[in-house]
Each structure stands twice: as C-alpha cells, then as structure tokens.
Amino acid sequence: MTQDFSTRAIHAGQDFDPTTGAVIPPIYQSSTFVQDGIGGFRGGYEYARGGNPTRDSLQTQLASLEGGSHALSFATGLAAEDALLRAILRPGDHVLMGNDVYGGTHRLVNRMFTPWGVELETTEFSDLERVRAAIRPSTKVLWVETPSNPLMKISDIAALAEIGHAAGAVVVVDNTFASPYLQNPLALGADVVVHSTTKYLGGHSDVLGGALVTSDAEIAEKAGFVQFAAGAISAPMEAWLTVRSIKTLAVRMERHSDNAEVIAARLAQHRAIERVYYPGLPEHPGHELAAKQMRRFGGMISLAIAGGPEAARRFAESTSVFQLAESLGGVESLISYPHEMTHASVRGTELAVPEHVVRLSVGIEGVDDLLGDLLEALDRL
Template identity: 75%
Template sequence: MTGFATRAIHAGQEFDPTTGAVIPPVYQTSTFVQEHVGGLRKGYEYARGTNPTRDALQTLIADLEGGSHGLSFAYGLAAEDAVLRGLLRPGDHVLMGNDVYGGTHRLANRILAPWGVQLSTVEMSDVDAVAEAIRPETRVLWLETPSNPLMKITDIEAVAVLGHEHDTTVVVDNTFASPALQTPLALGADLVVHSATKYLGGHSDVLGGLVATSDARIAEQVGFLQFAAGGVSAPWEVFLTIRGIKTLQIRMARHSDNAEAVAKELVDHPAVEAVYYPGLPEHPGHEVAARQMRRFGGMVSFALRGGAPAARIFAESTSVFQLAESLGGVESLVNYPAEMTHASVRGTELEVPDNIIRLSVGIEDPDDLVADVQTALRRLTS
C-alpha cells in the first residue's frame, strides 16, 4: 500500500480473523490470561504494557509518518513529557521555537527546568539564529511548524541538518499539519509528536498523543517511559482516534480549502492588521511551507487593529465559529490565545500579543464561515 488515504484506512487494521469483522475489536481489558507462568499469548501480559487496540494505532501512526516505531499516549502532553524525559538529563539543554503551544513551554519551563534541564527559545524560522543558539549541551531541538498561534514556518530539512551536525535530536510537533500534509521524518527529523486530540481524532471527542520515529534507540527510551510512567492511551480513545484517521486526508483537504477562503477574506479588511496563514504568498514562510507541506492546513491567525478590546469583541461575536480551546475538529472554533490557550506564557518570551485571534477552520460550508467572519468584523467597524 503506497497511497496515503489507503494506508490511513488499512495500516494496522487487519480484519478480525475469528469473525471477519472489518473493524478490529476494541480490547477493553486490563489483563490477559497466560498459558502458563511466563507463557504469554502473542506477548500480551498487562494492558499498561501492551494492548492489541493500542498496537494497531501505533502501527498506523508509524506508517503514516514514514517511521518504523509508533507510541500512543493518553494526552499530547503525556507524549511530549515522555519524549523530553526520555531524551534529556539534568544539565542538558533543549532549544525551542519562540512560538509554541503554551503547554509545551510550561512543561519544559516549570517541570523539567527545576529537574535541571536548561531551556531557551529562538526564532526557529531563522536557521542562522538557531545555529547561534545551539550550545555544547544542547540535546534537543524542538520544532513546531506551523507554529501555534502565529503560524511561523521552520525549514525542517535545514534545521535537521544543523541539529545533526551538533549531535542533537530534532523533534517536530506535527499537530497543525498532520501527516496528511507534512511528513517531518522524510525531511530529516528524528521524531514526530502529535496531539491526537486535534486533526488526527478530528471530531473533538477524544484525547490522545502520538509519537513516531525510525530511531530504535529513541523508541526504546520513550517506550520505557510510556510503560514505566503509565501515560498510555485507553482502548476506547484509541478506537476513536483510528476512526478519525480513516478520513484524515479528505478532511485536511476541506480544512485547507476553507482556511484559504477565510484568510483571503481577512487580508484586505480595514480592521485587520495582519493575517498569519502560510498559504498566503505574502506570508514570510510561504516558500518553505510550499516546499515541505502538501497543503497549508486549517489554522488561521490574525491581528486586529483595535487591540485587545477588538479581539474580545470578535471572539464573542461569531456563531458558526464557536468560542473554545482546542482545534482540528470538523467544527470551526475561535480562540483568544492571550487569555485562553497561551495564558500560561504571559510574562515570558512566548507571550502572545493581545490583539491576536486564532481560528480553527472546520469543514462546514465555506460561504457560511466567510459570512460569519464578515458579521464579526462588522461589529468592529459599526
């Protein structure tokens, strides 16, 4: 199987050999009967360690990301925690972009830093700046592209080359793009992490985190923490994620179409100061995004000229776009990052300007989405 849509439906999803059921069963069990002491049936012993349903998702994400190892976690942050603790030790340094999900920065800054890990941030879209910021003790380069919420684009291939010259593990948070639009391992990254809650699940009804890599050593390190710390995903959540992934390609195409329509509507509006969408030719990362992404995704951010008051009015004036945290579901969401998803980074170098709005553009009728944006904007100019 070579086509993405085919693999999204079939990888790890062999039909049930007992009944012929097209959908593999959900193994809702905590433990497995042994044939004799130490005699495990196909390696299954206790569900924290292995579970057939979770194995299927791990096979699926590894396949879609072009890796050989996949790991599934209860949350995106559980996946990130296992990656960072698996790769770092006290005294090591992690270099992150200066625009990442607030929870990622909080994890490194408030949990790992007291343990002795050093953290600094850099304009990751500037390869020269990254080169200057790497230290002898740098062990992880953490890329998020497109970034959250300012949609900055990092040249994965260029940073991966740089990172490997310094014997540094290159991690890419691929949540905003998904493997339908971008495959970082093929561009030289060592490891990919996802909040499966977002586009992979796709329906705002599941929490999860995923990791993919082709490095057996990294897979073993992160996998040990998955087992020993117990942040594994539960069977039902795994099932929902697999179900969502089956339609990932067609959803991402519609997300991209709708986001492009919304971004174009925002560009020339007098109330809008700037639009952050890599599909726009004027976006500073457009050329890199066009080279490493297959489409530009469903996330659009923009700055309003009226500052925080205007941003609040807009966020509370939409109807099709619902005011909520999270992203990547079939429904459209509007978010005010400064006080919602990125409140944890206020007062840091990652503080989000208070005139920024982030839209997760869903798969509704595009005319309805554009009309909803127009209505909210009219409230700012009336």
C-alpha cells in the same frame, strides 16, 4: 509498491477480525490477558499498561502515515512530550525551542524540567543563523513546531535537522498543526515526530491523545520504557476512536485547507484586520518554504485585529458558527483568544502572544456560512 496515504490510513494495522470476519477490528476493552502458563503470553500481551491490541493497531497506523518504524500512543499530547523528554534529557542538558510554540509545551519544560537542572532557551527558528548561534555543547534537543502555534511561523525542517545533528542533538518536530497528511518531518530529517492526536488526527473533538513516531530504535525503546513505567497510555476506546477518525484524515484536511484558503484571502482585505497569519497567502513569511515542505497549508489561521485587544476580545466572543473554545483540528470551527486561553502560561515571556491576535481553527462546514459568520462579527467592530 508504496500505497497511497489514504489507503494506508484506512488499512494499516486494520486487519479484519479472524474469528468473525468483522471488517472493523474489535475494541479490546480488557485490562489483563490470560497466559498460557506462567510467562506464556498470548501474542505478547500480559497487562494493558504494557500492550493492548487496539492501541497497537493505532500505533501501526501512525507509524505508517508518518513514515516511521516505531510509534507510541499516549493519553495526551503532553504525556507524549513528557515521556520523550524524560527519555532523552539529563540534568545539565540544554533544550532549544522556537519562540512561538504551544504554551503547554513551554510550560512543561519550563516548570517541570528546569527545576531538575535542564536548561531551556527559545529563539527564532525561522532564522537559521540565530538557531546556530544558540546551539551549545550541552544542547540535546531542538524542538521545532511548524507551522507554529499561533503565529503560523514556518521553519525549515531539513535545514534545522542538519544543524541539530551536527551538534549531536535530537531534532523533534511537533506536527500537530499540519498532520501527517500535509507534512512528514521524518522524511525531511527529523528524528521524532510529536502529535496531539486530540487535534486533526482525532478530528471530532471527542477524544484526547498524543503520539510519538520515530525510526530511531533507541529513542523508541527509551520512550517506551518511560511510558510503561509511568503509565501514560491511551485507553482502548480512545485508541479505537482515533483509528476510526484517521481513516478520513485526508478528505478532512483537504476540506479544512479549502475553507481556510478562501477565508484567509477574503479577510486579508478586510478593514478590521491588521494582518492575517496564514502560510497559504503569498505575502506570508515562509510561504514558499511551506509550499515546498507541506502538501497544502492546513486549516489554522490567526488574525491581528486592527482595533487592538478590546476589539479582539469582542470579536472572539461574538461569532456564532465559530464557537469560542480551546483546542483545534475538529470538524467544527473554533475561535480562541490565545493571550488568555491556550497561551496564558507564557504571558510575560518571549512567547507571549500579542493581545490583539485571535486564532481560528477552520472546520469543514460550508465555507459561505463560515465566512459570513466572521464578516458579520468583524463588521460590528
């Protein structure tokens, strides 16, 4: 019988310590492991770059939650993306990604891979016909981000997986905004799921990390070799902190979603707001699709400020409970100005974020406090 998500989040990969009976497995803060004779590895462990029990426990947990058979834990989300792309791509290959993805993902491919002969193209992934038209014989990767960062576009994972597979491409879904609790791309046909575990999986703004999850043994082997050879692993403490945080992922995502739904509905009526980007609103493009492929709508909201760029900047700098900072997915609420913060690297491109848009990462504080903070700041505009 398949266990509930919360049960797996707490128990997958988390066997008690057989020596002491400790409920929480220890942190294996060791760089190397004693061998039983030359080449006689204990439990397969030799050197921490190649494997560590704490990292393995996180990888088991992640694979279980995403419904995959293989997971790899990295030092950062971009390290995970880099390893995956190096495992798949060769000069002359074509990468097709959405036109509203995280700026760092676009920067990675555009600045690191295209000089080595990889071709990058972006298009509107919520329009399946435009995706089909952009496919080439050399297309090797369809890079999907849904909900997208920061305009919360919703892409049809199952349909895109069909399109990608018909072209012989690997379909990758960045599931950072949704988390495994709200959305499982592998079950919808994706080949690989990517996470910045720094965000909702870590959930407390105190740890960096990234992950790949797949059921494709060949991709897992190739990406695993890149990780081993280049060394972008998560350290034991970071892995342990992420494991600890994931145990409360379900309850946190419920509260994030509760708060965001209230805030989005209220701000949609405010005179200072031109538009609220939140898939939980019935008027949001892709609302019905999001309701179909997500459990709930999550804690990320973007706002187009009616007063233009200067008003947006003043708003972003004038809240108090919402703190001005990059990143997202923590228990505390954050506000950012993507045009000059998270997406500064894509200014002047098709991915440029409108200058009057701010992004909210809605935390798990009291919703009345959060809403009051935002309304006070908006009323001053």
